[in-house]
Amino acid sequence: MNWLYDAHIHLSDDEFKPDLPLILLTMGRLKIKACCVSMDYSSSGATLALAEKSKLVLPFLGMHPERAGEDPEPIINLITNNSTRVSGIGEIGLDKTYVSDEEGFRKQVSVFEKMLSLAEKIRKPVSVHSRRTLEEIFAILPSYRINGILLHWFAGSKKQLQRSMDIGCYVSYGPAMVYSKDKQVLFSCTMPERLLLETDGPVRFSKCFGQKTAQVTFLPSVLFTASHILGKGYDETLEMLERNANSYLGI
Numbered sequence: 702m703n704w705l706y707d708a709h710i711h712l713s714d715d716e717f718k719p720d721l722p723l724i725l726l727t728m729g730r731l732k733i734k735a736c737c738v739s740m741d742y743s744s745s746g747a748t749l750a751l752a753e754k755s756k757l758v759l760p761f762l763g764m765h766p767e768r769a770g771e772d773p774e775p776i777i778n779l780i781t782n783n784s785t786r787v788s789g790i791g792e793i794g795l796d797k798t799y800v801s802d803e804e805g806f807r808k809q810v811s812v813f814e815k816m817l818s819l820a821e822k823i824r825k826p827v828s829v830h831s832r833r834t835l836e837e838i839f840a841i842l843p844s845y846r847i848n849g850i851l852l853h854w855f856a857g858s859k860k861q862l863q864r865s866m867d868i869g870c871y872v873s874y875g876p877a878m879v880y881s882k883d884k885q886v887l888f889s890c891t892m893p894e895r896l897l898l899e900t901d902g903p904v905r906f907s908k909c910f911g912q913k914t915a916q917v918t919f920l921p922s923v924l925f926t927a928s929h930i931l932g933k934g935y936d937e938t939l940e941m942l943e944r945n946a947n948s949y950l951g952i
């Protein structure tokens with residue numbers, strides 16, 4: 702039996718709090734492990750505490766571009782002091798929709814670069830938010846030697862997907878792939894060994910998911926769609942994705 706990995710979910714988000722015991726129990730029963738990403742200092746602490754409770758939670762600590770106005774030093778110290786317990790750094794990245802001017806974007810870039818330097822130093826993978834900033838991110842990434850770089854919720858063009866493959870990134874697709882033709886096409890153009898799945902919970906998804914909060918239990922549907930696109934069996938696809946997750950995580 703193989704493990705199914707959710708490569709990007711915010712389990713330390715307050716929205717999941719009342720259901721956490723049930724979520725962790727379900728993850729155990731369904732053999733799901735989750736890369737649990739953080740938004741800021743306080744959710745990074747909550748992620749670490751959650752990982753103490755369950756081995757199914759792989760803690761990713763970091764500063765989301767939405768929070769890049771805050772001081773990154775406390776998070777850098779938290780990660781450095783817990784470097785052996787941390788599975789990776791994230792969610793980090795760039796997103797102009799959260800800033801109103803060039804100065805705000807420069808701050809995001811500076812925080813992003815600090816997080817990448819730290820990942821390089823402690824040799825951990827990163828989970829990157831790249832909404833409409835793939836070009837800026839492509840310009841920055843080659844300066845760092847990081848083995849596992851995930852461009853989560855990949856939403857670029859086919860050309861940008863090719864560039865991501867050329868520089869050795871992993872890309873992940875989520876519940877939207879179940880109903881979006883565009884996502885299915887991108888998925889089919891991705892190198893199979895760089896594919897990962899995610900839910901990005903507690904984001905809500907439309908169509909067949911009826912605007913419900915994304916749960917790890919959405920993953921088997923995403924995996925079924927993935928196996929259908931690849932023309933492989935469910936178990937064969939699961940095995941491939943587990944291999945990809947292990948190599949992304951460096952385990």
Ligand SMILES: [Zn+2]
Nearest residue numbers: 709738792901
């Ligand atoms: Zn996220």
